[in-house]
Amino acid sequence: MSLRGGHATEHPVCTQLRNPPSGVDDVSDVRRPEGAAVSTVTGAELLCETLLALDVRVLFGHPGGAILPFYDALHERRGLRHVLTRHEQAAAHAADGYARATGRTGVCVSTSGPGATNLVTGLATAQMDSVPLVAITGQVARASLGTEAFQETDIVGVTMAVTKHGFLVQRPEDLPGVVEEAFRLARSGRPGPVLIDVPKDVQAASVSAALIPSRPRRSSWASGVCHQGGATPAEGAREGPGRSHGVPRELAERLDEVASLLNGAGRPVIIAGRGVVLAGVSRLMRMMAERADLPVATSLLGLDTFPAGHPLALGLPGMHGTERANHAIQNADLVLGLGLRFDDRIVGRAADFARKARIVHFDIDPASVGRTIRPHLSVLGDLRITLPELARRAAVASRPTWRSQIERWSREAEPRTEPSFPMGPLGARHAVRAVARRVSETGAMVSTDVGQHQMWLAQELPDVAPRAHLTSGGLGTMGYALPAAIGAALGRPGCPVWAVSGDGGFQMNLQELATVVQEAIPLRIAVINNGFLGMVRQWQERFYGGRYSASEISGPDLVALAGAYGIPGFAVDRAEMLEQVLDTAVDMRGPVLLDLRVTREENVYPIVPSGAALDELVMAPETVAR
Numbered sequence: 001m002s003l004r005g006g007h008a009t010e011h012p013v014c015t016q017l018r019n020p021p022s023g024v025d026d027v028s029d030v031r032r033p034e035g036a037a038v039s040t041v042t043g044a045e046l047l048c049e050t051l052l053a054l055d056v057r058v059l060f061g062h063p064g065g066a067i068l069p070f071y072d073a074l075h076e077r078r079g080l081r082h083v084l085t086r087h088e089q090a091a092a093h094a095a096d097g098y099a100r101a102t103g104r105t106g107v108c109v110s111t112s113g114p115g116a117t118n119l120v121t122g123l124a125t126a127q128m129d130s131v132p133l134v135a136i137t138g139q140v141a142r143a144s145l146g147t148e149a150f151q152e153t154d155i156v157g158v159t160m161a162v163t164k165h166g167f168l169v170q171r172p173e174d175l176p177g178v179v180e181e182a183f184r185l186a187r188s189g190r191p192g193p194v195l196i197d198v199p200k201d202v203q204a205a206s207v208s209a210a211l212i213p214s215r216p217r218r219s220s221w222a223s224g225v226c227h228q229g230g231a232t233p234a235e236g237a238r239e240g241p242g243r244s245h246g247v248p249r250e251l252a253e254r255l256d257e258v259a260s261l262l263n264g265a266g267r268p269v270i271i272a273g274r275g276v277v278l279a280g281v282s283r284l285m286r287m288m289a290e291r292a293d294l295p296v297a298t299s300l301l302g303l304d305t306f307p308a309g310h311p312l313a314l315g316l317p318g319m320h321g322t323e324r325a326n327h328a329i330q331n332a333d334l335v336l337g338l339g340l341r342f343d344d345r346i347v348g349r350a351a352d353f354a355r356k357a358r359i360v361h362f363d364i365d366p367a368s369v370g371r372t373i374r375p376h377l378s379v380l381g382d383l384r385i386t387l388p389e390l391a392r393r394a395a396v397a398s399r400p401t402w403r404s405q406i407e408r409w410s411r412e413a414e415p416r417t418e419p420s421f422p423m424g425p426l427g428a429r430h431a432v433r434a435v436a437r438r439v440s441e442t443g444a445m446v447s448t449d450v451g452q453h454q455m456w457l458a459q460e461l462p463d464v465a466p467r468a469h470l471t472s473g474g475l476g477t478m479g480y481a482l483p484a485a486i487g488a489a490l491g492r493p494g495c496p497v498w499a500v501s502g503d504g505g506f507q508m509n510l511q512e513l514a515t516v517v518q519e520a521i522p523l524r525i526a527v528i529n530n531g532f533l534g535m536v537r538q539w540q541e542r543f544y545g546g547r548y549s550a551s552e553i554s555g556p557d558l559v560a561l562a563g564a565y566g567i568p569g570f571a572v573d574r575a576e577m578l579e580q581v582l583d584t585a586v587d588m589r590g591p592v593l594l595d596l597r598v599t600r601e602e603n604v605y606p607i608v609p610s611g612a613a614l615d616e617l618v619m620a621p622e623t624v625a626r
């Protein structure tokens with residue numbers, strides 16, 4: 001790496017704020033170690049106090065040389081709980097899980113160099129899935145920047161493509177302003193990750209204690225919900241079809257146009273994405289759907305926006321979507337996309353996506369509109385504002401012909417072939433379905449890794465509350481489930497949490513079992529153990545002549561592994577054992593690990609092959625043609 005002299009300060013994304021924001025001179029609540037002078041603090045102390053002022057409560061991280069002053073300051077601050085993950089990637093995923101589960105901003109911390117680069121996958125995961133995250137990294141001292149000093153990496157440069165913004169803090173007195181701005185950026189518009197790189201000498205420098213912001217700022221950018229507009233999710237959800245915010249004329253006219261399309265449509269479909277969760281308008285969407293008789297498909301990240309058992313629910317659309325969701329979209333005359341990216345997995349062959357429909361795209365992010373499909377109309381803005389306006393304009397309707405056509409397409413992703421008291425080898429989908437049912441019955445949250453088990457769970461998950469289904473939808477990051485579940489559990493103590501992993505993904509971050517034990521986190525972990533990188537194997541079976549190149553995977557004895565960490569574990573390989581073991585796991589306080597040794601070569605159906613249109617989906621071979 002040649003970074004001579006300039007380092008990231010020359011980088012356009014690298015911002016320094018010269019003036020602290022107004023209102024930071026209130027020192028009434030300064031917390032200092034007893035006996036210490038109050039006139040100055042270190043940059044690291046100022047950083048901690050600013051985090052406290054922003055109502056940050058939990059940090060996930062791993063220390064090292066360049067971030068030691070920060071960790072030293074942390075030692076004195078009880079209000080900031082630090083969770084030591086065993087790998088920085090896990091710190092980023094845990095902060096991500098915390099943010100998804102709570103609606104707050106997740107915070108992760110690392111040292112410079114390898115600590116910081118280990119965060120990259122977690123930042124990219126959060127970026128793709130619109131998760132508000134702030135990463136704080138230590139950096140070499142200012143005088144060493146650009147000298148290839150020990151553990152120097154231009155992390156602002158490295159992460160430019162996977163963050164909303166990066167700051168290199170050059171002056172300790174800039175810290176409060178930079179941190180506040182980072183939190184604001186992480187949450188505003190389409191949420192995402194922001195990185196703050198703090199040289200070690202900036203952390204160690206003395207600054208006036210008068211710079212410490214007062215705390216806590218409960219309405220701050222660290223907490224609350226992820227969109228502009230000020231309302232809480234609950235308030236958003238209370239919005240009824242009769243209430244209006246008074247929107248600009250241009251927007252009102254656009255909404256009138258959408259409403260006239262909607263009210264004139266014979267075969268409308270909603271596709272709901274994560275934006276609906278972020279805006280906290282799931283209930284309002286449901287009211288509108290019921291009032292205007294609108295079937296609702298839910299993207300992988302929008303699964304928890306609409307109850308799977310609702311008569312209007314179509315389930316997952318796209319590559320592993322349900323028959324009824326995909327056929328409904330392909331036969332619709334109007335598709336309303338609410339807060340989703342219309343990514344390639346949902347759209348299939350773009351030229352043939354919803355070919356009979358007018359498409360309307362609601363999104364907060366102009367850059368998300370028109371990327372894969374060109375909508376006929378787009379409505380830019382916060383769903384908290386635009387959806388109530390649409391709901392107000394949506395006429396009461398009933399579309400029995402359309403509804404009965406949809407009913408004729410199968411409700412299930414795959415026919416439920418197993419008998420009601422299954423015996424014999426444990427089927428993979430069967431195991432996932434049973435876990436999914438427990439999740440739903442116990443009001444739990446669930447995180448998954450990536451692969452077949454992720455898709456089975458998405459297809460099988462019954463009703464779950466918003467923010468209860470955590471998965472890496474955009475980046476598709478194996479190794480996400482366990483650390484994300486740790487973050488979710490710490491964000492919502494008392495709410496049961498399941499981590500459902502594949503045997504491949506689990507082995508990417510299994511070191512976090514130690515974090516689970518050290519922090520006494522009552523997780524329930526289920527590994528869907530098929531001895532394969534199952535999704536890779538499925539593609540090789542179908543598209544590469546059955547040549548299983550590097551997809552068979554061995555692993556440790558998971559029960560013994562859990563035992564080595566001090567976690568009780570149970571292995572299940574027979575269907576008839578499953579329910580009893582699940583009962584035990586639900587009754588235990590946790591943590592507990594289940595090694596579900598499932599059939600090795602089961603496939604996920606339906607599947608829309610790459611490059612195919614949604615109605616060219618391939619059903620399970622045993623499906624009876626209709």
Ligand SMILES: Cc1ncc(C[n+]2csc(CCOP(=O)(O)OP(=O)(O)O)c2C)c(N)n1
Binds near residue numbers: 501
């Ligand atoms: C970090 C990462 N590396 C590689 C991949 C590519 N990939 C997608 S699914 C998959 C297999 C996952 O296997 P496993 O965790 O056992 O889950 P299964 O499909 O068997 O349920 C792989 C390797 C990925 N998504 N993420």
Ligand SMILES: [Mg+2]
Binds near residue numbers: 502504528530532534
């Ligand atoms: Mg597997």
